[in-house]
Amino acid sequence: MxxxxxxxxxxxxxxxxxxxxxxxxxxxxxxxxxxxxxxxxxxxxxxxxxxxxxxxxxKDKEGDENIALSVYESLAFNLSAEILATNSEFQNPHLASGLRKIAMNMRSYAPKISDNVINLAEQIDKQVQQKKESSKFNSILEVLIDSWVSGRIVRIIQMPNGFEPVETELAPYFIGFREEDSGGRNPISVTGRLRHTTEIITIDISTITSATILDETYTIPDNLKPFKLRENTEQYASIDMIPLRLKLKERSAMNVFHTVVHGTPEFDKLEDGTLICSMDVENSIELFLRIIQCGDSVEILSPESFKKKFCKMLNKILVIYQ
CATH class of the missing domain: 1.10.10.10 (Winged helix-like DNA-binding domain superfamily/Winged helix DNA-binding domain)
Incomplete structure (x- = not known):
């Protein structure tokens, strides 16, 4: 630990x-x-x-060079920072801190732009101090970022429009602006996978009232597909698939997988009559439950990483009853 x-x-x-x-x-x-x-x-x-x-x-390593931007790059950065500062409902003190560091780097070759960036940082700081909501928002944002960086599940609580609080456990995949057609400011949101599912959702961070990092890690799948908006919804669709290979005692055991997203099963029959099934299957808690449901009628052959993960879960379950 x-x-x-x-x-x-x-x-x-x-x-x-x-x-x-x-x-x-x-x-x-x-x-x-x-x-x-x-x-x-x-x-x-x-x-x-x-x-x-x-x-x-x-401590910075010796020999690390400061960022050296051209005058054109410096001005482009200045304009981009202004857009960022005015595009968000809540201002962030870390943005102000970062702007000051970069401004000091451009002091020698672009003093006017450096002054503009420092003034922008001061404006951001004033807005942070004037709005109490910004402090709470930034605290929650920091927890989400720490969860994202450390690769740990986060439990969030939302209070939507004064209704009962909603608790969600999420594996953050992305934090950034969400595009809307309202023409106003774009909300900063967190997009990630709901724990124990394959469902990807996007949550407006301003609706979150509490965020707590849990002691459970996750990984962002290498084969993660680009997030796409579903029709008539604000959620995103993306599924992490694994190439699963099973040894079956009974072909009827495949019936339990009908609730799991999977590709077309391919069957091979060995000389001793053993039936092997290969298919791409969603990597989710639902898959674990369906394999457990099969009892000894199904054996995981590969991938080895999934087999180890499955055994680890079984051991955790056994500990509860021992």
Whole structure:
């Protein structure tokens, strides 16, 4: 468990170059503050970490070059930053911090543009301080980003239009603007897979009232298809498929897979009469449940990674009843 936490600490610090307090790191990793010093000491063996003004930071490597933009690139960046700052309902203090760092890099060769970028950063900071809603929004956004970076499931609670709170457990795949036809500001949303399903949904972050990172990891599939809007809905459709190979004692066992998305099954009969089925199947909790339902009538042959994952789940289930 400790090794996992230390592994999660590095990407967390990389995503916060301004540094994080020990208490904040503990909150984001879901551990007690007293354990953070041990994690930091262990990570120091691999990367250069230091503490400044009670903030834990990753030290820049020697020889790292500053960003050098041309005047044209600098102006294009300035204009893009202005669009970003005015396109979102909630302003972000990390945007202001990043703008200042880049502005200082262009001070020597584009002083006027540098001043414009610094002024833009100051405007963002003022808006953040004036709007209490921005503080809550940014706190939730940071949790979602940490979940995304560390590859862990996040539990979110929404309060849509004053109705009963809705709890959702999500594996974030993407965080960004969602296009709308309203002509107004585009909301910042999180798109990801619902836990225990293959369903991909997109949620407006401003509707989230609480976000908590869970102690369960996930991976974004390499064969993830581009998100596409379904007709008459705001959800996205994308399914992670795996090339499943099964050994069957009874062909009728295939009936349990009718509720699972799969390709056309291909059957091979061995000399001893054993029936082998190969097909592309959705990688979901539903698939696990259907295989368990088959009992000893079905045996997973490949892929090996899925077979190990299935055995790990069976062991977890057995622990409950032992």
């Amino acid at each position: 400790k090794g996992e936490r230390v592994a999660q600490l590095e990407p967390l610090l990389h995503s916060h170059p301004e540094g994080l307090r020990r208490a904040e790191i503990a909150r984001r990793l879901g551990v007690h503050r007293s354990t953070i010093s041990r994690y930091v000491d262990e990570l120091k063996q691999y990367i250069d970490i230091y503490e400044e003004n009670n903030l834990i930071k990753i």
